[in-house]
Amino acid sequence: MSNAFSALQGVSDTGFAHVKEMGLVGMVTLKADLDAAITKKAVKSAIGEGIPAARGMSDGSKPDGVAWMAPDELLFLCKHEEAEGVVNALTKGMGDAHHLAVNVSDARAVFTIEARDVREVLGKLTPANLADLKPREIRRSRFAQVPAAFWMNSPNHATVICFRSVAQYMFDLLVTAAKEGAEVRYY
Amino acid sequence: MLTLTCPVCGVDACETELAAGGEAHLKRYGPGSSDDQFEEYMFMRPNVKGVHFERWRHAMGCGKWFLAARDTATLEVFGTYPAQTLEPPADILKAIKAKRPDWSLT
Numbered sequence: 620m621s622n623a624f625s626a627l628q629g630v631s632d633t634g635f636a637h638v639k640e641m642g643l644v645g646m647v648t649l650k651a652d653l654d655a656a657i658t659k660k661a662v663k664s665a666i667g668e669g670i671p672a673a674r675g676m677s678d679g680s681k682p683d684g685v686a687w688m689a690p691d692e693l694l695f696l697c698k699h700e701e702a703e704g705v706v707n708a709l710t711k712g713m714g715d716a717h718h719l720a721v722n723v724s725d726a727r728a729v730f731t732i733e734a735r736d737v738r739e740v741l742g743k744l745t746p747a748n749l750a751d752l753k754p755r756e757i758r759r760s761r762f763a764q765v766p767a768a769f770w771m772n773s774p775n776h777a778t779v780i781c782f783r784s785v786a787q788y789m790f791d792l793l794v795t796a797a798k799e800g801a802e803v804r805y806y
Numbered sequence: 807m808l809t810l811t812c813p814v815c816g817v818d819a820c821e822t823e824l825a826a827g828g829e830a831h832l833k834r835y836g837p838g839s840s841d842d843q844f845e846e847y848m849f850m851r852p853n854v855k856g857v858h859f860e861r862w863r864h865a866m867g868c869g870k871w872f873l874a875a876r877d878t879a880t881l882e883v884f885g886t887y888p889a890q891t892l893e894p895p896a897d898i899l900k901a902i903k904a905k906r907p908d909w910s911l912t
Contacts, residue, residue, distance in 0.1 A: 673816060689868035690814055746807075746820035759815075760823055761866040 623699060626728040626786035636734030636797035640790060644729045645702035646780075647695040648688075649709055651718035661712025665705055666695055676755045676770060686757045688768065694780075699724055728786035730779045730793060737777040738806045741769065743796040749806070763792050808876075813886050815868040827861030830873045831893060855879050857902055857909050859894055862886075875902060 623643055631639035651658045653670055662670050668677040668685055670693065677685045686694045695705050702722045709720040732740050738749045745767070747760040757770045765788060767781040781789045795801075808821040829851050835843040858878045863871050871889040875898050876882060884905065885898045894911065902909055 689870065692868075746822055748818055751818075758817065759867045760819075766866045 623725065626783045627790055630790065632790075632794045632797070634794065634797040634799045635802050636732050636737065636740050636793075638740075638790065638793040638797055639731050639733075640786070641729040641731055641778075643699035643724070644727075645695075645697040645699040645705070645724045646722075646727050646729075647697070647702050647705045647709070647720060648723050649693045649695065649718065649720050650691055651713060651716065651720075653691060653693065655716065657713060657716045658718070661709055662693065664712050665708035666697070674756050674758070676757055686768070686770070688757070688759065694723075694768075726783055728781055728783050728789065730781075730789060732777045732779065732793060732797070733775060734797065736774055736806050737771060738774075739802050739804070740793060740796045741771075741777060742805065743803070744792055745769070762789060765789060808881050808883070810862060810872075810874050810876075810883060811886050812864045812867060812870070813872050813888050814864065814870040817864070817867055819864055819867055823864065823866040825863040825865040827863055827871065830859040830861045857884070857906060861889070877906075 625640060625642045627640040629640055629642040631637065659670055662685065666685060671677050671685055671687045673687055675687050684696045686696065688694050697705055702724045706720050706722050713720065734740060742749050744762040745760045747758045752758055752771060754771055754773060757768055759766070759768045761767060762779070762781065765781055765785040767779055767789065769777055769779040771777045779789065779793070809818050810824060811818050832847060834847050856877055856879060858876060860874050860876065861871060862874055863869070872886055873889055873891060874886045875884040875894060882905070884901045887895050887898055899911065
């Protein structure tokens with residue numbers, strides 16, 4: 620078995636905001652009927668948390684979280700080495716019910732942004748209305764030319780998930796937007 | 807900028823997060839239909855200036871299709887509704903009538 624490497628291996632840069640690639644993060648996608656009782660039970664038993672409300676994430680500061688991606692899709696966040704276990708637990712829990720559970724850890728890249736106000740960075744890159752975005756509300760949108768999902772843990776801390784193939788593009792975007800002296804001070 | 811509210815995930819999505827899918831509520835004729843009917847389904851669009859029902863996909867979001875009613879000239883949006891709808895719902899028609907008294911669904 621070869622060693623796992625994240626897309627940019629934890630590269631970071633500091634302008635008026637600190638941008639960092641998070642390294643290895645476990646991510647599992649579940650596509651299923653989220654209203655079905657068996658799905659609720661399977662999610663609960665796999666990760667110990669319930670299905671979040673629309674566009675929500677599971678609360679708390681646990682390393683494990685569940686994010687609502689679409690009416691039929693969830694994204695589980697966990698440690699990289701635990702992802703296969705989550706897939707197995709979900710597959711077992713869902714049984715014969717129509718579903719798809721897949722380990723997407725190595726198909727994604729995750730970035731964190733820390734700044735006095737992270738919207739100064741995000742607002743330059745995404746058309747999403749950041750004024751309406753609640754803490755830990757996941758927003759799927761685009762960053763310049765690539766699709767991305769992001770959420771703000773607090774006004775000072777945001778997490779961005781994108782496809783691994785565009786990780787370098789995303790890092791360059793974030794670093795450019797966070798250059799020293801490039802604050803717009805709109806928010 | 808055109809902003810549509812995705813009825814599936816509730817996000818106010820900018821035009822650039824969406825993929826346009828052309829006119830909504832097209833009728834596809836089944837087996838035994840004529841070539842003219844297929845041509846009409848495939849190619850013939852009124853291309854109206856004014857109230858228009860359209861298909862959109864929340865491509866850079868939840869990925870789901872939905873329908874929208876808007877004015878093609880002013881970009882005014884009358885409402886969005888689920889894709890699993892065979893004809894414009896009553897509340898959308900009411901919203902259009904309120905703004906465009908002379909308009910009627912043909």
